[in-house]
Amino acid sequence: MSDRQTTSVPEQPVMVGEKLPLIALAGQPNVGKSTLFNFLTGLNQHVGNWPGKTVERREGKFTFNDRRYNLVDLPGTYSLTANSPEEVIAREFVLRDQPDVVIAVVNASNLERSLYLVAELVTLPAPVIVALNMMDVAAQEGLCIEPEVLEAALGVPVIPITATRAAGTLALLNVIEDTLAGNFLLTPRLPEIRADHRIALDEILNHITGNVPSPYPPEWVALKLLEGDTEITRTMQNTLPVEKWEAVNAVLRNHDDALLAVASGRYEWIGRMVRAAVVQPRMGQISWTKRLDEWAAHPFWGLWILAGILGLVFWLTFTIGSPAQVWLDSRVVGGLSTLAGRVLAEAPFWVRGLVVDGILGGAGAVLTFLPIMVIFFAVFGLLEDTGYMARAAYVMDNLMHLMGLHGKSFLPLFLGFGCNVPAVLGTRVIDSKPARLLTILIAPLVPCTARMAVVAFLAPAFFGPNALLVSWVLVLFSMLILVLSGSLLNKLIFNGQRSAFIMEMPLYHLPNSRTIGLLVWQRTLSFIRKAGTNILAMALVIWVLSVLPGGNFQTSYLVQFGKFIEPVGRWMGFDWRLTVALIASFPAKENAIATLGVLFGNDQGVGLVQSLTSTYSVASGLSFLVVTMLFIPCMATVAVIRQETNSWGWTMFNIAFMLMISIAADSGVYHLAHWVGL
């Protein structure tokens, strides 16, 4: 096997203030990698995307012993084979960016599985340090692990830590420092494969040597070819001379079971490590996870628990979110408007209008949605961190089959309750292309926070004490439309095919307030950024259109446009103002309220809620609520649909499909409501 010391020792950055040492954090999902990342970087982190991909890239800086370090959080992956974009990103980063150290986070309570990634990492040319995380969980389960023995067996430093309590992190930082200073002689033991495949591997290596593009190590490429890795196979097919590729291909054809042999080889290697290092094996006690799963993953009770949790989320939204919203609206935004009106009393009418109606009216209304956004982000972060999300996918698997999907599609759709943009991006967890496309197409039917905020504002106005019930029915109605659309599209376009459902069920664990806090902070920040630019700009455009030409509202462009398309709106019980508000919700759903605020802003001294209830019938109000749930996806969602489907055709299809559904369903609802006398 390859001798890493001689092949590629990364250069040691010596000078402080020159290039910061680059440290990569690798690990499988559910090993506490994020907790460690958050502990090391705190608020000093940046969330973006990997170049050309929509996979989240988290990067941060930290200081230890007066020295600054760059820390990159690699996507959580089970292996480094080209099964998913995340796996390609992780290995390409280690190979191309050549981090000075790779910290491999493993779960001490689940060594056998989580060392699998380490078995792949040690074959790459970068120094590896194993952070043996969750020592507390291992101890609770009666596992006794000797880190020194594991270190000796692996041939790389092993540091026991408990990231949730920041235990052992000092030792980890010291080892990073020592490794960078070259104080460790690293000789990792590498996994081996069966003798007959060993011969095949050597043959392949023979054929490819001299033709392997940098930065790939030839040994590693040979192994990946044997594993049938799609990316590496394609790369080598394009690089190798034809006769050499034919020779390689002949070897591969004779060893088509090599994939499992390579994987088994890794587990044998892991088995040797685990047998050496684990002194006292797990005791036969029934774990908390097993006991909880008897309920949470039960085909009947599990659904009720899920429904209860979703209900609790909405209850929280209405009991904490709505009052906070009202307070922000009346005290903060209202107060600022009054103040601005007084300060600008002498200013020209358009300056006062721009500030009070345009800026404060638009952006202010958006800021009042913050409490609801924070609640959603916190609850979803909590469910993710405790391990419940996987149970939701599991119990929803049967229902998802109705649409030709499986449980994994439920996770992104569930995320859609927060915002449709991450829902569309989140479909990356789905491995089959048709299932992923179908999930993207129906994802905009999940009512997002922004739409629920519009509902939370309008439902109490039109339905008083029954607002909560009406909101529930609206959500259920959306879900019904979603299931119907999904099964219809699946039959019509995808011929009812279905992809594989293979998923880890992580152990339940207590949520980490720091992890969730940072998550809420990051997402809220990005929402404010979006509100600060996109939505404010739209509010200004609406205000400008409402005063041009000539400053008279009744003859403005906005009114003219609304009156022009009013006939379509009238099918759904809308006048031109509701029609304009609906159109203005395209840049961002929450704009509907901001626009109504601007449109009714001329009614001096009357609150928006009173203006609305005195202007519209309950049937029109209900109709507007329904169309809010079903109307075409917002601008940001359309942008990511285009990006993720990589097709304007599917994007346009999606918009047309939703437009059709919303107008058809809503006309029905309005006429029904009108007929029963609402």
Next chain:
Amino acid sequence: MVSLSELLVNEQATIRSFSIGRSETNRLASLGLTPGAQVDMTQNYGRGPLIVMVRGTRVALGRGEAAKIFVERNSS
């Protein structure tokens, strides 16, 4: 040999072979399901997905996927 989906709760078995695509095989392997691995059926209601314990990990599998994994019951 039986398919994994026929295993009853608390029954233990050894994985023998897969008749499933390459990318699925890869994903099963990275979650610990390889020939020779011991599985312990944790949840199987005869319909819908099921949960097996393998190499200390709980893995959820769709019924269709489990039907394509062949195992040998361990003699108790």
